[in-house]
Amino acid sequence: MPLVRKLSAFVALSAEEISVLESLRKRRRTFVAGRDLVHQGQSDQTAYILMSGWACSYKILADGQRQIIDFQIPGDFLALRSVLLHMSDHSVEPVTDIEVTEVLKSDLLEAFAQTPRLALAIFWAASRDEAMVVEHLVGIGRRDAAVRVAHFLLELGARLSLVGMGDKAGFACPLTQYFVADAIGLSAVHVNRVLRQLREKGLLTFRDGIVRFDDYDRLVEFAQFDAAYLDQIGPLLA
Amino acid sequence: MPLVRKLSAFVALSAEEISVLESLRKRRRTFVAGRDLVHQGQSDQTAYILMSGWACSYKILADGQRQIIDFQIPGDFLALRSVLLHMSDHSVEPVTDIEVTEVLKSDLLEAFAQTPRLALAIFWAASRDEAMVVEHLVGIGRRDAAVRVAHFLLELGARLSLVGMGDKAGFACPLTQYFVADAIGLSAVHVNRVLRQLREKGLLTFRDGIVRFDDYDRLVEFAQFDAAYLDQIGPLLA
Known part of the structure; x- marks a missing residue:
C-alpha cells in the first residue's frame, strides 16, 4: 500500500498500525477522470487516501479563475484538512481514473485516540503537504x-x-x-x-x-x- | 491565553486540556524584533506559541530573494510543522518584540499520546494554517x-x-x-x-x-x- 510506504519515511510503523491502515481498504471507491470527488464549500467532507492514479486539488475564485494547489499521487491524502474544517476550502478532481479508500472523520478521531503514533505520522504527512504548498x-x-x-x-x-x-x-x-x-x-x-x-x-x-x-x-x-x-x-x- | 481562545473555536477544551496548555507558560521566552528565532535548514527545531507581539515566517531562495509565507499573531504556533520535519523548511522573524512559550517535540508527542482531543485541536490549527497558505x-x-x-x-x-x-x-x-x-x-x-x-x-x-x-x-x-x-x-x- 503506497501510504504505508510513504509514512514509513517518517515512522517505523508497527504491525498493528499497518493493520489499521490496511483495514481501510474495505472502503475502496473509484472515480473517473474529470469528475470532482471533493467540493469546495462542502461541509462534513470525507477525506481519501489515493491508491492509484493522479488527482489535483484546486480553488475556484468568485470570478471563475482556477488555481491548482497541488497534485496528489498514490499514497497521498485527498482533502485531509477538510475533515477538520467546517467546510472544505478546496475541490479535488481526478486527473486520471483513480482508486481511493475513504477516511471518515470517525477514523481520524479513532486514530488520534487509539494509535497516537499513527496520528503523528498523519500529522507529519500534513506538515509535508503544507511544506509543498509553501x-x-x-x-x-x-x-x-x-x-x-x-x-x-x-x-x-x-x-x-x-x-x-x-x-x-x-x-x-x-x-x-x-x-x-x-x-x-x-x-x-x-x-x-x-x-x-x-x-x-x-x-x-x-x-x-x-x-x-x-x-x-x-x-x-x-x-x-x-x-x-x-x-x-x-x-x-x- | 490567546491559544486557548483560538483552539476553543474548534473544540470545547476540558479543564485538564487547558491546564496542559497553561503548564507550557513556565517555558516563556522573549525575542527582540528582527532577530530570527527559527532558522531555515535547522534540524531538531523547537516550536513556539506566540503569546504577545507579531512574527513572520519566510523562506530565502538560493539567490537571496525572500518570500514571506505568513504573519503570526498571538495564539498562533511558530514553526509547528518544523518539529516533525528533519529540518525546518522556513525561518521566523519577530516583527515586534515578542513573548513566546516553547513547545518541544516531547510536548507534542505527549499531547498525541495523553490528550488526543488537544492533539486534534493542534491538528486543526495546522489545517487552518495550511488553508491560509493556500x-x-x-x-x-x-x-x-x-x-x-x-x-x-x-x-x-x-x-x-x-x-x-x-x-x-x-x-x-x-x-x-x-x-x-x-x-x-x-x-x-x-x-x-x-x-x-x-x-x-x-x-x-x-x-x-x-x-x-x-x-x-x-x-x-x-x-x-x-x-x-x-x-x-x-x-x-x-
Whole structure:
C-alpha cells in the first residue's frame, strides 16, 4: 500500500498500525477522470487516501479563475484538512481514473485516540503537504518561468520516487500542459515554450506522457532544487 | 491565553486540556524584533506559541530573494510543522518584540499520546494554517494588486478578531509596507500606491500603525473575501 510506504519515511510503523491502515481498504471507491470527488464549500467532507492514479486539488475564485494547489499521487491524502474544517476550502478532481479508500472523520478521531503514533505520522504527512504548498507559493512569488517548471517537475519526480513510481531518469506523467499551467501560474502556451527551452538545453524532455530527466544533476542546479522540504531522508521516530 | 481562545473555536477544551496548555507558560521566552528565532535548514527545531507581539515566517531562495509565507499573531504556533520535519523548511522573524512559550517535540508527542482531543485541536490549527497558505498561493497566482492587498488586510482583521485584537472597524498593525510587499509579491512602492487607491475609494486607511476599515462591507465585496477558510464559526467538536 503506497501510504504505508510513504509514512514509513517518517515512522517505523508497527504491525498493528499497518493493520489499521490496511483495514481501510474495505472502503475502496473509484472515480473517473474529470469528475470532482471533493467540493469546495462542502461541509462534513470525507477525506481519501489515493491508491492509484493522479488527482489535483484546486480553488475556484468568485470570478471563475482556477488555481491548482497541488497534485496528489498514490499514497497521498485527498482533502485531509477538510475533515477538520467546517467546510472544505478546496475541490479535488481526478486527473486520471483513480482508486481511493475513504477516511471518515470517525477514523481520524479513532486514530488520534487509539494509535497516537499513527496520528503523528498523519500529522507529519500534513506538515509535508503544507511544506509543498509553501514551496509552490515561493515558486509563484519568486521564480522565473523556466526555473518554476523545472522545480515543479523535479518535485514530482522526488515524490514519485518515494512510492516507487519514479527515479532520476524520470517518470510517467499524465498531466497535460493545461494542468501544469494552472498549477504554476503560466499559460499553456508559455509552459510549452519553456519545455522546449529545457529540452534544447539538454535538461529534460516531457513528451508522450513521460518526463525524462536528460541531465538530472544539471537540472537540479538550474532549478536550485533542494529536496529537504520533502523530508524523505528516513524515519525520525524509531 | 490567546491559544486557548483560538483552539476553543474548534473544540470545547476540558479543564485538564487547558491546564496542559497553561503548564507550557513556565517555558516563556522573549525575542527582540528582527532577530530570527527559527532558522531555515535547522534540524531538531523547537516550536513556539506566540503569546504577545507579531512574527513572520519566510523562506530565502538560493539567490537571496525572500518570500514571506505568513504573519503570526498571538495564539498562533511558530514553526509547528518544523518539529516533525528533519529540518525546518522556513525561518521566523519577530516583527515586534515578542513573548513566546516553547513547545518541544516531547510536548507534542505527549499531547498525541495523553490528550488526543488537544492533539486534534493542534491538528486543526495546522489545517487552518495550511488553508491560509493556500489562500495566499491563490492570491499571488490570481488576484490583482488592489484585491490582493485588501484581501490580505481583511484576513488579518478576521484572525485578530478571533483573539480579541480587532473588529470590523480595524486593528493595530505593526507591519511596514516592506513586510506587506514581501508577503504579497509586490514592491513597497506598489503597495503604497494601492493603499492610496483603497483610501481614495473610501474602503480602508492604513496609517500610523492602524488599519481602519472605512467601509467594511464594501471592502469585503471588493476583495471577494469569504472567511470560511479561517473556520471561525464555532466548535466542531463538543
